[in-house]
Amino acid sequence: MAMKNAKNVHFLQIDHQVKNIFSLEGVVVMPSPIAYKKYPWTKRLFLNEPKEGYFIWVKKQVDFPLRTCISLASFKTSQNLSNLMIIEKNLKIKAEVLCNALKNNLYGIHQAKGKLILKEGASLEYNHFHFWGENDLVNPDYEFYLEKGAKLFYHYKNFQPPKNLNFKTSLELEKDSQVDLKVDILANKSLVNLEENLILKGENSKGIIRLRLVSKNKSEIKSLAKITALNKATGHLDCQGRLVDNYSKISLIPNLVCLNKNAQLTHEASIGKISEEELIYLRSRGLTEKEAIDLIINGFLEK
């Protein structure tokens, strides 16, 4: 699955080749290696010299979503991406980010290091979609830095995971900033490792992590979710898992670390099977068992 219209994609990379860059007024879009050379200040953000990936610097308000698409198209391609996105002060931006394999059996590797910086008062709705082949290996590792008063809504959705997915997200929040992280994963013959690390650094920062995990067809999902409060802040962790069969596994390990007496961290978690009653109800409306399971799973992940 590629983005429907490549012309609407601001950065399009297939395998190692940048196919399309669509710059616009107030938004700098370029491959990361070029940005690394053009803007010396990015060196401290990239850490290492990037080989591939995108650099997006939003300096002015735009009223449509910024779109990126990075795809695997050739057999045994190994991508090693470094992405950097910077949203300047008080801008409200929406981004749609797609990473995928264009065919099922490519045995590809997609390694992505990402850094997103939301400057003071900036707001970002970041919708991140993954669709992979059943033999790909995918390791996204994203860091988000929210300056004072910044807001992030991050929705990661993966209903077609690879053979192995190692998904790391770390979020650091300064004063009065807020994050809402939602991760929806439907693991199908997959091994999925999740690691979320939310650091509530500033006073009155707020964060919520919501995990909706479904494991089926001998899949295994392991999730380590950590919230640390360094200041007067509030954090909530909400993990829910559903097992579709007896051959799959989900393990959730919540970790709340409170280092300030005025901080409040809460947690709720449940893992269970699909409700028999819901299944029978849907079948009594004419849906087959498989259709009923799919409908319940989709509803659970959309919640």
Place this chain on the structure above:
Amino acid sequence: MDNYVKNVDKTMLLQIKNLKVKANSKQILKGINFRIKNKEIVVLLGPNGSGKTVLAQTISGNPHYKIESGEIYFNNKKITKMPPEKRVKLGIVLAWQNPPAIKGISLENFLKKIKKAKELPSSLGNLNILSKELNTNISGGEKKLSELIQVLALNPKFVIFDEIDSGLDLRNLKKVAEIIKKEIIDRKMAVLIITHNGQILNYLKPTKTLVLVDGQIICEHQNYKIVLNTIKKYGYEKCKKCPFFANRPSS
């Protein structure tokens, strides 16, 4: 073809023969026998825990209820072991007493998925619940209306209403009853109504009344008013002793 059996009454839409059903290892139905003709309106009365919902769920094919012995025939076809989705295709639809919440899909989108009928009748009026999640965060009355809408969308031949009237105020009871009358009974579908208080019967006027007590049908009568009045006056214990008791079906 094995499902078509010769020794059943072909004029009947539904036939239940000596049905014994267990739930969680407990015997609930202890040899049920009754028949429903095409276009017939039947009411099933019984105290709490007598097995009314188990019977309704068993007819609709809920595998949670284990059939120990006995047979169910629909349109001369044996459906005793048929899965629920296939029974719906034959035209058997149950309106649940307590439908579970299904999150993430609106009633409107769910109807698009299941709908067999061309369009919903205008008698349903303006339906605010269409945009709401299926059976989620809606009132008891709205749940009943949702069940009724789904029943109509499935274009059934035979409908079981499991306490469709429970928890409804008089205005909503009348509304639900009028829709059932107009869209189901007047369109010649057969109906089995399970009810406690019986108020809805004054609108639907059933032609046969069955009384279920302790997993057995102890009375079959043509006049629902007589049976209902007896129960209201003397309770179900009286039912066991009344002269109509002799009329209960033996096979």
